[in-house]
Amino acid sequence: GENVEQHPSTLSVQEGDSAVIKCTYSDSASNYFPWYKQELGKGPQLIIDIRSNVGEKKDQRIAVTLNKTAKHFSLHITETQPEDSAVYFCAAVRGSSNTGKLIFGQGTTLQVKP
């Protein structure tokens, strides 16, 4: 089955710097890759997603890139702010987003220092 590896497990950056979180997946049939942000004591919040027919997607300060050949995808946050501090999870879905189960990475704790 699908396996998703996420790195790094913790990441500390200065406010204003960029942060990059990387994930690799094992199942070449996976074709939907969402990213979630989870604040302490809350449920995960979908922040951006990408489908396998797209190489890059951007939404303001957040961008995701996908390399299908290498089977990895990354989350890029620019101009980080203290409120970006949270745990970020990547996930992969085999099949369409309407039918497949999410397979999560291990999570990355991002700390943005003021």
Added chain:
Amino acid sequence: GAVVSQHPSWVICKSGTSVKIECRSLDFQATTMFWYRQFPKQSLMLMATSNEGSKATYEQGVEKDKFLINHASLTLSTLTVTSAHPEDSSFYICSARQEAQYFGPGTRLLVL
């Protein structure tokens, strides 16, 4: 849009009692909902897939008689932890699917 609620947000119960957690999709209909369990500083572990009008599909190792799931309508799924024990204490999170998966705020269960 795509708002999912959970109730209660936290619950404390005595060992041996049963606890019901509700998951509602507020602004969309969801034929499929999911229940996850999360331990501190860990990722989400899928427990079961809840399908409206049919039996839930449980992941390997999850006791279906322990964690009863009912998906009686297109906007409501319930998880009942039966005969709860301290080891059932955890953060339980549901999600509902509308193209993407949207998560509820979670329910923290503490079994004494």
